[in-house]
Amino acid sequence: MSPRRPRRFNPDRDVEDWKGAYRRYDIVKEGFIALLAVAVLVVLLAVVFSSPDDPAITLKTWSVADPVDFAQTAVTELDGTSGTATYGPPYNNTPDAAQHIGFFEPAQWFGVHQPIDTAHDFVLGPLSTLVTQPVTQAAVQEYEGATPDQQSAWTTAYEKAVANATEVRGRLRVPPGRYGPVGVILSSLTSMSQAGGLDGTLLSGGLFYNTNYTKPLLFLADGTYLADKAGAQHLQGNQWGMMNETGNYPGQAWLWLYTMWYQVYPMNQSSNADLEVWVIMMVLSLALVLLPFIPILRSIPRWTRVYKLIWRQHYRELAAT
Amino acid sequence: MVPGFGDPLSYNGDMVLGALLGALINLGGTGRYIHWGFIQISVANLVVILLMIAVFIAAILLPFPRRKRGDQ
Amino acid sequence: MSIDTSAPPSSARTEPDVQVSKQWTARLRRSAEGAFPPDRLLPDRQPAYMASWVYVFGVLTLTSLAWVIITGCVLAIMGPSWWHVSSIGKFVNSLHLWSVETFFFFMVIHLWGKFFMAAWRGNRRLTWATGVISFLVSIAAAFTGYLSQQNFDSQWISTQAKDGINATGAGAFWNVLNFGQMLMWHIVLLPIGVVLIAGLHILMVRRRGIVPPFPETKSASKPEMNAEAVPRPAAPADADGPE
Numbered sequence: 001m002s003p004r005r006p007r008r009f010n011p012d013r014d015v016e017d018w019k020g021a022y023r024r025y026d027i028v029k030e031g032f033i034a035l036l037a038v039a040v041l042v043v044l045l046a047v048v049f050s051s052p053d054d055p056a057i058t059l060k061t062w063s064v065a066d067p068v069d070f071a072q073t074a075v076t077e078l079d080g081t082s083g084t085a086t087y088g089p090p091y092n093n094t095p096d097a098a099q100h101i102g103f104f105e106p107a108q109w110f111g112v113h114q115p116i117d118t119a120h121d122f123v124l125g126p127l128s129t130l131v132t133q134p135v136t137q138a139a140v141q142e143y144e145g146a147t148p149d150q151q152s153a154w155t156t157a158y159e160k161a162v163a164n165a166t167e168v169r170g171r172l173r174v175p176p177g178r179y180g181p182v183g184v185i186l187s188s189l190t191s192m193s194q195a196g197g198l199d200g201t202l203l204s205g206g207l208f209y210n211t212n213y214t215k216p217l218l219f220l221a222d223g224t225y226l227a228d229k230a231g232a233q234h235l236q237g238n239q240w241g242m243m244n245e246t247g248n249y250p251g252q253a254w255l256w257l258y259t260m261w262y263q264v265y266p267m268n269q270s271s272n273a274d275l276e277v278w279v280i281m282m283v284l285s286l287a288l289v290l291l292p293f294i295p296i297l298r299s300i301p302r303w304t305r306v307y308k309l310i311w312r313q314h315y316r317e318l319a320a321t
Numbered sequence: 322m323v324p325g326f327g328d329p330l331s332y333n334g335d336m337v338l339g340a341l342l343g344a345l346i347n348l349g350g351t352g353r354y355i356h357w358g359f360i361q362i363s364v365a366n367l368v369v370i371l372l373m374i375a376v377f378i379a380a381i382l383l384p385f386p387r388r389k390r391g392d393q
Numbered sequence: 394m395s396i397d398t399s400a401p402p403s404s405a406r407t408e409p410d411v412q413v414s415k416q417w418t419a420r421l422r423r424s425a426e427g428a429f430p431p432d433r434l435l436p437d438r439q440p441a442y443m444a445s446w447v448y449v450f451g452v453l454t455l456t457s458l459a460w461v462i463i464t465g466c467v468l469a470i471m472g473p474s475w476w477h478v479s480s481i482g483k484f485v486n487s488l489h490l491w492s493v494e495t496f497f498f499f500m501v502i503h504l505w506g507k508f509f510m511a512a513w514r515g516n517r518r519l520t521w522a523t524g525v526i527s528f529l530v531s532i533a534a535a536f537t538g539y540l541s542q543q544n545f546d547s548q549w550i551s552t553q554a555k556d557g558i559n560a561t562g563a564g565a566f567w568n569v570l571n572f573g574q575m576l577m578w579h580i581v582l583l584p585i586g587v588v589l590i591a592g593l594h595i596l597m598v599r600r601r602g603i604v605p606p607f608p609e610t611k612s613a614s615k616p617e618m619n620a621e622a623v624p625r626p627a628a629p630a631d632a633d634g635p636e
Contacts, residue, residue, distance in 0.1 A: 011607055015515030018605045021441040028435070034449070034456040038495060042460055045494070046487035050344035053477065053486075054545035090565040099560040106562030113565040211573025213551075218570065221552035230549045234354055237553065240361045246546060247349040250365040254497055254532065263359055274560035289525045292513035302607060306509040309381050311606040314442040318609055369498070377502045380446040387444075 012298045054233075054246045059202070059216060062225045063193035067172045068165045070193060071186050073223040075162060077118040078185065079155035084218040085118040091218070092116060099275040106275075114214060122219050126201040127188055136188040139181035146180070154180040162186070170194065237262050257284070434599055442606050447510075450503035451598075457496035458591065462584065464489040469580055473541055493535055500528060512604045520601055523594035530586045537579035540569060547572075 063070040076082035088097025089107045091114055098107040127140050143151060158179040165174045172190050174183060192198050202216040220226045227236065235241035242259035245251035258281055267273040291297055301307060308315065353364040414420075467485050468476065476482035504524070513521035539550045551569045558564045568574055 011514075012511060013514060015605050016608055018440050018442070022438040023441050023443070025437060025439040025443075027437075030449075031452055031456065034452040035459060038453060038456045038460055038492070042457075042488055042492045042495060045491035046484060048345045049348050049487070049491070050483065051487040051490040052349065052546070053483070053542075056544050056548055087559075089562075090559060090568075107560055107564070108562075110562035110565035114568055211576075212568070212571040214568060214570040217548060217552055220548065226548065226552070229545070234352055234361070234363065235549055235553075241553070243366055244352070244363050245365070246352070248352050248363070248365050249348045250369045250494060251363065252535070253366045253369050254501065272560075274557045278557060278561050285525075285529055289522050291508075291525075292518040292521055298511065298513070301509050301511040304509065306381070307511070307607055310445050310447055310506070310510060311442055313385065313387075313444040314606050315609060317441075369494075373498060373502055376498075377447075377505055380450070380502070380506070383446050385444045385446060 012295075012302055013292070049249070052246045052249045057220065057226060057229065058196075059193045059198045059219065060196045062220065062223060063190055063198075064170060066223075066225050067167050067170065067190050067194070068162065069223050069225055071162050071165060071172055071174070071190055072159070073219070074123060074186055074189050075155055075158050075182070077122040077219065077222065078124075078182070079152065079159075080119060082118055082222045084116055084122075084222050090114045099272040101272060101275055101279065104275075116215065116218065121215055122202070123185065123189055126192065126198055127185065129201055130188065130192065130197075133188065135184060139184035139188070142181040143185060150180070154178075154182040158182045158186065238268070257281070428600055429596070436599075440603065440605065443603055447506040448603075450499045450506060453499040454496060454503050455591070455595070457492055457499055458587070460492035461489065461496055462588075464492055465580065465584070473543060473576060477543065493538070496531070497535070500531070504528065510604060511607070514604050515601065517597070517601045517604055520594065520597040523590055523597055527587060527590040527594055530583065530590055534579065534583035534587055537575045537583060540572070540575040541579050543572070551575075 059070075073082065077085060080086070084091060086094045086097060088094040089110060089112050091112065093112055098105050100108070124140055124144065127136055130136050143154070146154075157177050158174070161175045161177040161179065165172055167173070172187055174187075177183075189198065192201075199216060202219065203213060204210050205215065230236055230241065231239070233246045234244050235246070237259075240256075240259050240263065242255045242262075243251050243253060258277065261267050261277040261280055262273060267276050270276060287294065287297070348365070355362050355364060355367060464485055468482075468489060471479075471482060476486035507521070507524065536550075536554070540547050540554075555564060555569050558567060558569060567578075
C-alpha cells in the first residue's frame with residue numbers, strides 16, 4: 001500500500017477509535033419490543049381517530065351543483081382557452097407555456113407525451129357518442145364544418161352570454177344570442193354530464209378497461225367547483241395546502257419547507273414558481289445528502305453542543321477516570 | 322353468520338363493527354387553522370410538530386438506565 | 394461400489410484451490426463474511442456511550458415501516474376500493490395511515506438525533522446519505538399513497554402536484570393523474586426502493602457501527618493523525634464490538 005500523507009484530525013469528520021467499555025445488548029429483543037410498542041400505538045390512533053375519506057366529486061355532481069360554472073368551463077375547453085388547453089407540455093404545444101428558468105426549460109425538452117385536444121376530447125368527442133340525438137349530432141357537425149373564425153365568433157358570444165346564465169330546476173338557462181350551434185353543444189354536454197354519461201365516456205376513451213383518469217381530472221380541475229371545495233378545506237397552494245389534510249387530521253408536516261417557498265417572494269408571484277421551487281428543493285435535498293462534506297454546516301452539531309446532553313453519562317465517566 | 326355482524330366484508334352487515342371501529346374522536350368537519358404572519362398551519366399539524374420536539378427533548382433529557390453488572 | 398460425484402465441501406480441501414477462490418460465489422461469500430461477520434450483523438453488545446433514549450428512534454422508524462407494509466398488504470389483498478365500502482377495510486386503512494404518520498414522526502426525530510451527533514463522522518457518510526435518501530424516497534411513496542385513495546384528496550393532490558412534476562418534464566412519463574400507474578408505483582416500485590435503500594442503510598450501520606462521541610479534548614490541539622487511525626473500509630477498526 002502506498003504511504004498516505006497523514007491528515008489532520010477533523011472533529012467534524014473523523015472519530016477516535018473506541019477503546020472503552022461495552023454493555024450487554026439484545027438487538028432482536030429490542031426490535032420485537034419496538035414492533036409491539038408501535039403496534040399498540042398505531043391501533044390506539046386508528047381506534048381513536050380513524051382516517052379521512054371525503055368522497056370524490058364527479059363531473060355529474062359538479063354539473064348538477066353548478067351547471068353555470070360547468071358550462072363556462074366547457075366553452076373554454078371548446079375554444080381552446082381553458083387551463084388545460086393552454087397548458088403546454090406534456091398535454092399540448094402551446095407556445096411559451098412551459099415553465100422555465102432562463103434557458104432551462106425541461107418540460108419543453110421532454111415534449112408532449114400525454115396529448116390532449118380539449119375541444120375534441122372533452123366536448124365534441126363525447127357528444128359524438130350520443131348517436132340517438134340527431135339535434136346534437138347536427139350541431140357538432142355544423143361546428144366542425146365551420147371556419148376557425150366562425151367558431152371563435154360563436155364561442156366568444158357564448159362566453160359573454162353564459163356569464164349571465166342561470167340555473168332553473170337544475171337546467172342551464174343561457175340568455176339568447178348569436179352563438180350558432182354552440183348553445184346546443186353546451187346544453188347537450190351539460191345534460192350528458194348531469195345524467196352521468198360524461199364521467200364514463202371521458203374515462204373510458206372508447207376502451208373497456210381504463211385506469212387513467214387524466215381527462216376527467218383535467219376537466220374537473222379547469223373549473224372552480226373542485227378548487228372551491230379545496231379552498232374550504234385549506235388545501236390550496238397559497239394556504240400552505242400541500243401540508244394539510246381534510247378536516248382536522250394531521251397532514252404532511254414534512255412538506256413544510258417545500259410549500260413554504262410558494263408563499264414567499266418571488267415565487268409567490270412567479271409564473272415559473274413550480275420549476276423554481278423544485279430546483280430549490282433539489283439543491284437543498286442534495287445538500288442534506290452531502291452534508292458530511294459541507295464545512296460550517298457539518299460543524300453545527302459540535303457548535304450547538306446538544307451532543308453534550310446526549311452523551312453526558314459518557315463524559316461524566318470520562319471525567320471520573 | 323353472527324347476528325349483528327352479517328358478512329364482515331360487506332357494507333350493510335357490519336353496523337356493530339362500524340360502531341366499534343369508527344372514530345372515538347371525530348377529526349372530520351371544519352379544520353382549525355392558525356394564522357401567524359405569512360404562516361398558516363393547521364392545529365393538527367402544529368400539535369404533531371410540537372409533539373415531535375417534545376419527544377426529542379424528552380429522549381435527550383430523560384435518564385437512561387445505568388450499566389448493569391456483567392457488562393465489560 | 395457407488396461413486397460419490399458430489400463436490401467436496403470447501404473445508405475438505407487440503408491444498409490451495411485457486412480455481413474455487415476465483416469463483417464469483419467464493420469471492421462474494423468472503424467479501425460478505427469480511428464485511429459482516431455474524432457477531433457484527435447480530436451483535437450482543439454495544440459501546441457504553443450508547444446511554445440515551447435518543448437511540449431508540451431508528452428501530453421505532455423501522456418497525457413503523459414494518460407495520461406500513463403489513464397493513465398495506467392487507468389492503469392489497471382486498472383491492473384499492475375495499476376501504477370505502479367496508480368498516481374493517483376502513484379500520485385497516487386507518488392502521489395504514491397512522492403507521493405512516495408514526496413512520497415519519499420517528500424518522501424525523503431520528504434524523505434530528507443523528508444530525509446533532511454528527512453521525513456521519515468516521516467514514517459513516519454513506520450511512521448518512523442512505524438515511525437521507527430513504528427519507529426522500531419515503532416521501533415519494535407516501536405521495537403516491539395519497540394518490541391511490543380514490544377520493545377527493547386524491548383528486549385534489551393529483552391535480553395540484555401535476556403542475557410541480559410537469560414543470561420538471563417528468564410529467565411526460567410519470568403521470569400523477571393516471572391512477573393505475575400511480576397505484577403500481579405505490580405498491581410495487583417505491584416499496585421496493587424504500588426497503589432496498591433502508592436495508593442498505595441498516596447494513597451500513599452494522600458495518601461501521603454507531604458513531605462515538607466527540608472527543609472531550611479540544612480538536613485544535615490534536616496531533617496529526619496517521620491515516621490508519623481513521624477507520625477505513627478494509628480495517629474493522631470502528632467502534633462496534635471488540636475485535
